[in-house]
Amino acid sequence: MKNFMEIAINEAKKAEKRGEVPIGACVVKNGKVISKGYNKREKTKNAINHAEIIAIKKACRKLHDWRLLDCSLYVTLVPCPMCAGAIVNARIKDVHYGADEKSEDNLCEKIFESTRLNHNTKLIKEEKYSEICSSLLTNFFKGKRKK
């Protein structure tokens, strides 16, 4: 199996180079990456443009369908409520993530387990990548504070 978390991390690094909070994602179907995305909130001055949203939009365009059936999403940080909601709306099967958020709400899990739609998404933490994904974010914010 190809390493999809490393592809997401590579996307996060692209965001970092551009002065964006380093978060990256990719969508995978049948063992192939069908779309990638990194956070572009500052560049586009748009609250919607998180890594996951960009990857989901591209995947919908590629499959000509708003339903991303049998797709997995790999992302460096556990999704925020907006992205978690988009993932469920797009019927994504499972989400693999690296770093946890500080917040204790567990909103992502609650959204994935909601009975609102007849669809549930599985949330899987990739422990092996947790530290590298966290340190990307920590170093970015440390650098910001120094400036």
Add this chain to the structure above:
Amino acid sequence: MKNFMEIAINEAKKAEKRGEVPIGACVVKNGKVISKGYNKREKTKNAINHAEIIAIKKACRKLHDWRLLDCSLYVTLVPCPMCAGAIVNARIKDVHYGADEKSEDNLCEKIFESTRLNHNTKLIKEEKYSEICSSLLTNFFKGKRKK
């Protein structure tokens, strides 16, 4: 005060005419409508394109900022988790809605009250418009089943 819920309802009717689930929204700042949107999921074959997301994107573009400070959003149906998350991410002040969802999760409220960001959005039900907003949806799905 202009009636912003009626502007959202008018947007929902545009969706209905195009065979989309009839949901409409507008963003208001300083008593003026700065953007409008209606659901375009089917036309664009994109899971992201809910009425609120379209209105938020347009408002960000108009204000050249991902922060929609001092803005209110009017929408015909209580926001789904994706849209609720986008509303909080965009720092919208309050949301006025017409119809309730069948789901008992109250995820929108939970997302608005989350301590994840240093921002909370107020959720306000416009009782006066609840029935008309609900009936737009009920009639749409009745029509779908007949076909």
